[in-house]
Amino acid sequence: MISLTHFLVVSACIFCIGLYAVLAKRNTIMILVGIELMINAAILNFVAFGKYDKINYGGQVFALFAIVLAAASVAVGLALILNVYRHFKTINPQDIHELKD
Amino acid sequence: MTIESLLFYAFACMAIVSALLLVNIRNTARALFLLFIVLFAMAGLYLFALADFIAITQILVYVGGVLILLIFAFMLSNKELLNDLQSTSKHFISLPNWQALVLAFAFLGVMVYSYISWSQHMPQWIAQSEAKGSIILPTDNNIKALGFKFMTQYVLPFEIISVFLMMALIGAAHVSRKEDDI
Numbered sequence: 357m358i359s360l361t362h363f364l365v366v367s368a369c370i371f372c373i374g375l376y377a378v379l380a381k382r383n384t385i386m387i388l389v390g391i392e393l394m395i396n397a398a399i400l401n402f403v404a405f406g407k408y409d410k411i412n413y414g415g416q417v418f419a420l421f422a423i424v425l426a427a428a429s430v431a432v433g434l435a436l437i438l439n440v441y442r443h444f445k446t447i448n449p450q451d452i453h454e455l456k457d
Numbered sequence: 458m459t460i461e462s463l464l465f466y467a468f469a470c471m472a473i474v475s476a477l478l479l480v481n482i483r484n485t486a487r488a489l490f491l492l493f494i495v496l497f498a499m500a501g502l503y504l505f506a507l508a509d510f511i512a513i514t515q516i517l518v519y520v521g522g523v524l525i526l527l528i529f530a531f532m533l534s535n536k537e538l539l540n541d542l543q544s545t546s547k548h549f550i551s552l553p554n555w556q557a558l559v560l561a562f563a564f565l566g567v568m569v570y571s572y573i574s575w576s577q578h579m580p581q582w583i584a585q586s587e588a589k590g591s592i593i594l595p596t597d598n599n600i601k602a603l604g605f606k607f608m609t610q611y612v613l614p615f616e617i618i619s620v621f622l623m624m625a626l627i628g629a630a631h632v633s634r635k636e637d638d639i
Binding site: 357358359360361362363364365366368369370371372373374375376377379380381383385386388389390392393396399400403404406407408409410411412413415416417419420421423424425426427428429430431432434435436437438439441447 | 461462465469472473476477479480485488489492495496499502503505506507508510511514515518519522523526527529530531533534554556557558560561562564565568569572573576579582583586587591592593597599602603606607610611614618621622625626628629630632633
């Protein structure tokens with residue numbers, strides 16, 4: 357039986373790696389990948405706590421909802437990235453600082 | 458050390474090491490394929506929390522859908538790759554990232570410290586369910602129970618998430634259309 361703290365520490369590591377990717381990367385796709393890592397860490401926490409909830413299965417149900425939300429956010433984010441690339445010919449977020457054409 | 462904890466540590470090391478490699482590698486295509494390994498290892502970790510259906514959904518949705526979408530977007534905008542290679546600094550540790558590194562490590566320190574100090578006094582409901590024996594066991598039929606829960610207790614969030622997913626996909630298709638045809 358793996359204890360709860362093990363799961364929490366692993367998910368904290370994955371979350372902080374995702375945070376680093378969001379803060380440091382200069383490529384919008386890599387920022388999206390960092391957000392995906394953070395969502396995965398959150399899902400791991402959901403699932404680890406859901407093991408102690410046999411009556412409601414709340415953790416596992418909301419882990420599935422979180423997976424669906426992540427898929428939706430990736431679809432919308434990639435559509436935005438492709439549009440931004442068509443406009444600015446770059447996906448470096450430091451070069452995208454103008455609202456007008 | 459049982460074989461279960463050995464496998465758990467193996468999966469955890471695989472996830473963390475390939476995630477670290479993912480954020481350090483320059484080549485975006487290789488980083489996306491490393492994300493593949495991270496997602497598989499995370500699915501393996503879900504299995505140790507006895508969430509078999511979540512693990513399979515993770516492989517289906519993330520590895521089958523999200524990753525293919527990310528690779529598509531990378532290939533459609535890969536002029537960035539050349540710029541990224543040219544602006545690579547020659548230093549071993551690239552200095553402009555140190556703020557992000559400090560922030561991430563501070564966050565990690567706070568989280569790990571709070572988890573370890575928290576593990577002495579767990580919340581009440583965990584101790585109660587441990588005492589009553591209502592923990593999910595490896596012999597339980599999880600998928601059947603999840604199906605019942607989705608259609609009875611959680612039917613409202615389920616419908617809301619379905620409508621939300623449809624809205625998001627229609628929005629994505631609308632945003633990424635060509636400009637001239639409306």
